[in-house]
Amino acid sequence: GENVEQHPSTLSVQEGDSAVIKCTYSDSASNYFPWYKQELGKGPQLIIDIRSNVGEKKDQRIAVTLNKTAKHFSLHITETQPEDSAVYFCAASMGTGGFKTIFGAGTRLFVKA
Amino acid sequence: GAGVSQTPSNKVTEKGKYVELRCDPISGHTALYWYRQSLGQGPEFLIYFQGTGAADDSGLPNDRFFAVRPEGSVSTLKIQRTERGDSAVYLCASGAPNSPLHFGNGTRLTVT
Numbered sequence: 001g002e003n004v005e006q007h008p009s010t011l012s013v014q015e016g017d018s019a020v021i022k023c024t025y026s027d028s029a030s031n032y033f034p035w036y037k038q039e040l041g042k043g044p045q046l047i048i049d050i051r052s053n054v055g056e057k058k059d060q061r062i063a064v065t066l067n068k069t070a071k072h073f074s075l076h077i078t079e080t081q082p083e084d085s086a087v088y089f090c091a092a093s094m095g096t097g098g099f100k101t102i103f104g105a106g107t108r109l110f111v112k113a
Numbered sequence: 114g115a116g117v118s119q120t121p122s123n124k125v126t127e128k129g130k131y132v133e134l135r136c137d138p139i140s141g142h143t144a145l146y147w148y149r150q151s152l153g154q155g156p157e158f159l160i161y162f163q164g165t166g167a168a169d170d171s172g173l174p175n176d177r178f179f180a181v182r183p184e185g186s187v188s189t190l191k192i193q194r195t196e197r198g199d200s201a202v203y204l205c206a207s208g209a210p211n212s213p214l215h216f217g218n219g220t221r222l223t224v225t
Contacts, residue, residue: 001171006155034213043117043204043216044156089155096211100169101146103155 002027004092006104013080014112021107023090024072030092033066033073034101038087047088048075080111115139117217119205125223126195134190134220138207144168145188146214147180148204156204162188195224 003026013019025033031052036044050057050064050073057064061080066073077084087108093101118137126132138145144163148156158172162182170180177195182188192199202221206214 004155036216041218043206043218045216046213049213096208096213100158100161100171101214102158103148105155106153 002030002092002100002102004090004102004104006090006107008107009105010108010110012110012112015080015082017080019077019080019084019109019111021075021088021090021109022072023074023092023104024070025092025102026071027092027094028068028071029094032093032095032099033064034091034093035062035064035075036089036091036103038089038106044089077109080109082111082113085109085111117205117207117215119203119217119220121220122218123221123223125225128195128197128224130195132192132195132222134192134203134222136188136190136205136207136217138186138188138205139209139215140186142207142209142212142215143185144208145182146206146208147188147190148206150202150204150219152201159190192222195222197224200224 006023034049037047038044061078063076087106090104091101093099120135146161147159150156160170164185177193179191202219204219206216208214
């Protein structure tokens with residue numbers, strides 16, 4: 001089955017700097033890669049996603065890149081702000097709305113003011 | 114609109130007892146998922162439903178865990194003979210075709 005590895009487990013950056021989180025997946029059949037942000041006491045919330053027919057996607061300060069050949073994908077947050085501090089999870093699935101989604105172990109991001 | 118609702122938000126039970134955790138998905142979402150999240154870990158897949166049937170229950174750790182979704186909407190995760198190792202946050206998510214998963218805030222289960 002699918003296995004998703006995520007690095008680093010903890011990341012501390014200064015406000016205004018960029019943050020990068022990297023993930024690898026094992027199943028070449030996976031074609032949908034969402035990223036979730038989880039705040040304390042809440043469920044994960046989708047922040048951005050990418051499908052395998054696209055190499056990069058951007059939404060304001062957040063971007064995701066995908067390398068299908070190498071089976072890895074990354075989250076980039078630019079101009080970080082203290083409210084970006086949270087746990088971020090990458091995930092992989094064979095589609096949306098009806099496929100098993102496997103999550104990475106998470107990255108705890110600290111943005112220092 | 115209403116999101117995914119999970120009740121109770123917290124549940125404390127004694128070792129050996131039976132518990133039920135409830136999930137109300139977003140109206141119209143045909144897919145419903147249960148995940149378990151231990152402290153400092155990512156959500157671990159347990160089971161997912163398409164409509165009323167369990168499409169994949171490969172993540173259920175053993176036969177003490179069971180989930181139902183009798184009318185294709187609300188789902189209940191049932192745990193028999195609870196053990197201290199079952200303590201975790203149990204997350205429910207729902208999804209529609211071509212939409213990502215939407216999570217509830219989870220039920221924190223503590224087995225004493």
